[in-house]
Amino acid sequence: MKIAIIGGSGKMGRWFASFLLKDGKEVIITGRNEKKLLEAKQQLGVEVATNVEAVKNADVVLVSVPIDNFEEVVEQICPHTHSGQFIIDITSIKVSPVEMMHKHIKTGVVLGAHPMFGPGARDIINQNFILTPTNEEETALAQKIREYLEARGARATMMTPNEHDEMMAVILGLSHFIAIVSADTLLSFDRLREMEAVGGSTYKVLLTLVGSVISEDPEFYASVQMNLPKMTEIEELFQRSSETWANIVRNKDRQEFVNRMNILKNRLEKGDLDFRKAYENMYKLAEGL
Numbered sequence: 330m331k332i333a334i335i336g337g338s339g340k341m342g343r344w345f346a347s348f349l350l351k352d353g354k355e356v357i358i359t360g361r362n363e364k365k366l367l368e369a370k371q372q373l374g375v376e377v378a379t380n381v382e383a384v385k386n387a388d389v390v391l392v393s394v395p396i397d398n399f400e401e402v403v404e405q406i407c408p409h410t411h412s413g414q415f416i417i418d419i420t421s422i423k424v425s426p427v428e429m430m431h432k433h434i435k436t437g438v439v440l441g442a443h444p445m446f447g448p449g450a451r452d453i454i455n456q457n458f459i460l461t462p463t464n465e466e467e468t469a470l471a472q473k474i475r476e477y478l479e480a481r482g483a484r485a486t487m488m489t490p491n492e493h494d495e496m497m498a499v500i501l502g503l504s505h506f507i508a509i510v511s512a513d514t515l516l517s518f519d520r521l522r523e524m525e526a527v528g529g530s531t532y533k534v535l536l537t538l539v540g541s542v543i544s545e546d547p548e549f550y551a552s553v554q555m556n557l558p559k560m561t562e563i564e565e566l567f568q569r570s571s572e573t574w575a576n577i578v579r580n581k582d583r584q585e586f587v588n589r590m591n592i593l594k595n596r597l598e599k600g601d602l603d604f605r606k607a608y609e610n611m612y613k614l615a616e617g618l
């Protein structure tokens with residue numbers, strides 16, 4: 330099976346190229362910057378091509394380009410896709426990329442997918458994938474991909490592109506926002522190095538969250554913030570909650586603080602959230618630092 334990775338010279342593209350090669354697939358990669366593409370060719374030991382050549386000769390096309398370049402790539406490759414071919418995108422947003430694929434790609438089956446891990450992942454085992462089929466043909470493809478991923482130890486969940494984006498607004502959008510605002514706040518303090526040295530697990534988890542976002546490409550985080558639905562409402566909700574808690578502290582209203590915190594604890598424990606597991610994971614994360 331021949332798999333073309335559009336944007337294969339990028340971080341996620343290289344990750345998938347390396348994984349698919351180890352899995353015995355024939356891989357061909359593309360990218361815009363020639364120097365970067367040749368570097369990736371050498372590093373991975375794969376063939377390189379233009380987007381059009383790669384698509385013409387592939388059984389499966391994986392589109393791994395930034396959200397902001399997605400439509401131009403789809404417009405460029407759409408005259409060259411063929412029947413029996415699968416075109417899968419891995420952008421972190423699903424509504425608009427899936428709409429763009431439906432609008433432009435008329436031959437072949439398209440599918441929206443989102444790997445819920447970054448290029449630093451060591452293995453596919455226990456990694457989550459979200460697949461967003463929108464019709465019977467796409468669901469049949471998604472089922473095949475789910476079986477393929479599960480046979481290799483990963484997990485795959487199907488949902489609509491809309492459900493995906495609404496969940497990602499909280500999972501990615503809110504988490505990234507908290508990390509960026511926390512980084513901004515931390516920089517108001519001196520002696521950060523000393524605090525890092527003496528800090529306990531909770532502080533280490535905060536630094537891990539901040540570091541995991543701030544060390545990455547700002548363009549990617551900007552695209553996620555600007556493209557996910559209802560980000561402004563979610564961030565305003567967060568601001569209002571921050572204000573409420575800050576007021577309780579400002580007023581030194583100890584009883585109100587304890588009552589509200591107990592309410593949160595009970596609601597989280599009664600809800601679907603596996604609170605204990607999240608707590609154990611936090612410790613594992615902090616101990617691993």
Ligand SMILES: NC(=O)c1ccc[n+]([C@@H]2O[C@H](COP(=O)([O-])OP(=O)(O)OC[C@H]3O[C@@H](n4cnc5c(N)ncnc54)[C@H](OP(=O)(O)O)[C@@H]3O)[C@@H](O)[C@H]2O)c1
Nearest residue numbers: 336338339340341360361362393394395396398420421447
């Ligand atoms: N990073 C993550 O943690 C993560 C996780 C899950 C999903 N994703 C999704 O994966 C996709 C790729 O992300 P990434 O982190 O790998 O970004 P990246 O490192 O910037 O890679 C993007 C690649 O796309 C190439 N590209 C851009 N325009 C192109 C075009 N017109 N033709 C051919 N190649 C083109 C770039 O080539 P040049 O550099 O030469 O321009 C680069 O190789 C994004 O949609 C992102 O939302 C990312």
